[in-house]
Amino acid sequence: xxxxxxxxxxxxxxxxxxxxxxxxxxxxxxxxxxxxxxxxxxxxxxxxxxxxxxxxxxxxxxxxxxxxxxxxxxxxxxxxxxxxxxxxxxxxxxxxxxxxxxxxxxxxxxxxx
Amino acid sequence: xxxxxxxxxxxxxxxxxxxxxxxxxxxxxxxxxxxxxxxxxxxxxxxxxxxxxxxxxxxxxxxxxxxxxxxxxxxxxxxxxxxxxxxxxxxxxxxxxxxxxxxxxxxxxxxxxxx
Numbered sequence: 195x196x197x198x199x200x201x202x203x204x205x206x207x208x209x210x211x212x213x214x215x216x217x218x219x220x221x222x223x224x225x226x227x228x229x230x231x232x233x234x235x236x237x238x239x240x241x242x243x244x245x246x247x248x249x250x251x252x253x254x255x256x257x258x259x260x261x262x263x264x265x266x267x268x269x270x271x272x273x274x275x276x277x278x279x280x281x282x283x284x285x286x287x288x289x290x291x292x293x294x295x296x297x298x299x300x301x302x303x304x305x306x307x
Numbered sequence: 308x309x310x311x312x313x314x315x316x317x318x319x320x321x322x323x324x325x326x327x328x329x330x331x332x333x334x335x336x337x338x339x340x341x342x343x344x345x346x347x348x349x350x351x352x353x354x355x356x357x358x359x360x361x362x363x364x365x366x367x368x369x370x371x372x373x374x375x376x377x378x379x380x381x382x383x384x385x386x387x388x389x390x391x392x393x394x395x396x397x398x399x400x401x402x403x404x405x406x407x408x409x410x411x412x413x414x415x416x417x418x419x420x421x422x
Contacts, residue, residue, distance in 0.1 A: 226407040237311070237398060238350070238413035245408035284350060288407040292362040294340070294352040295411060 196221045196289040200298035207275050208306045215270040215301050217285030226288035227268040228295065229259055233281045241283075244268060255279070280305045309333040311414035313399050319420045323388050328417045330382045330399030339382045340400040340411060341374065343367070350398065356382065357405075389421045 197220045207213055219225055226245045230238040242253025249261040259270045268285060282302045286295040312331045320326050332339055341353040355362040356374050373385045382401075386393055396418050400411040 228410075230413070235415070237313075237415040238400075240410050240412070243408065243410065286350075290363060292355045292357075293338070293402070293405065293407055293409065293411070294355055294363060294365075295342070295350075296352070297350040299349050 196225075196287055196296050198285050198287050198296055198298035200283075200285055200301050202301045203299065204302045204304065206304040206306060209277050210274050213270075213272045213275045213279070213303070215283050215285075215303070217268045217270065217298060218266050219268060219285075219287045220266065221287055221289075224263075225268075227259075227261065228286045228288075229253065229257070229268075229270050230284045230286060231255075231281045232284065232300075238284065241270070275303075275305055277305045277307065279303060309412075311399055311401055311412050313397075313414035313417050315417060316415065317418045317420075319422065320389055322391055322421055326386050326389055326419060328384045328386075328397050328399075328419070330384070330401075330414055331380050332382055332399065332401030333403070333412055334380070336401035336403045336412075338362075338402045338405060338409070338411075339374075339376070340402075341384045342398045342400065342413075343395040344398065344416075345392075345395040353384070353397075386419075389419075391421050394419055394421045 199218045228243045229241040244261045285298040339356040344350045354364045371387045396416045399414045402409040402411045
């Protein structure tokens with residue numbers, strides 16, 4: 195069965211530092227992969243997605259992610275974190291013909307000034 | 308920018324009571340979903356809905372749950388007799404197409420507390 199693993203439950207970085215959030219997936223074919231962000235009291239907002247083509251995907255808010263088939267990974271990166279990036283980040287993969295999303299457990303990001 | 312809306316934002320109910328959670332998907336979308344997130348756990352798929360019928364449902368979505376699109380704009384999730392373990396954040400989502408690359412747009416969620 196498809197699954198998504200986010201190994202880091204909490205990450206704390208200093209403002210201006212670089213960020214990488216890890217995501218590993220288990221899926222037989224070429225996956226459709228997504229990163230969502232959830233700010234407190236808000237819904238899930240799409241940051242970026244990968245479904246084919248260039249393995250480096252650009253998203254909103256300065257985020258990017260790289261699909262690596264050999265490592266079954268889709269890690270999210272940002273070169274310089276802002277305090278407003280503090281939120282919970284979810285990696286997800288599409289599963290099945292009706293496109294249900296399988297989510298990872300999420301990574302909560304804290305940003306220190 | 309179009310967005311998915313959900314009401315109420317919070318609901319407290321007694322065990323055994325019926326609740327209806329409401330969602331207004333993005334207006335030209337055709338595919339609708341409910342997910343839930345129990346506190347401290349993953350976001351889990353409940354059900355997908357297209358063309359006025361359920362496309363897929365998870366093991367969680369038992370006979371106590373039902374979904375409906377009563378009119379052209381609303382999409383509802385009903386829990387017939389709530390249990391303590393139904394306490395969770397419930398998210399509605401919609402998408403414009405069926406392809407796996409289609410983005411699902413999520414609402415802000417309804418936090419349900421069953422006492």
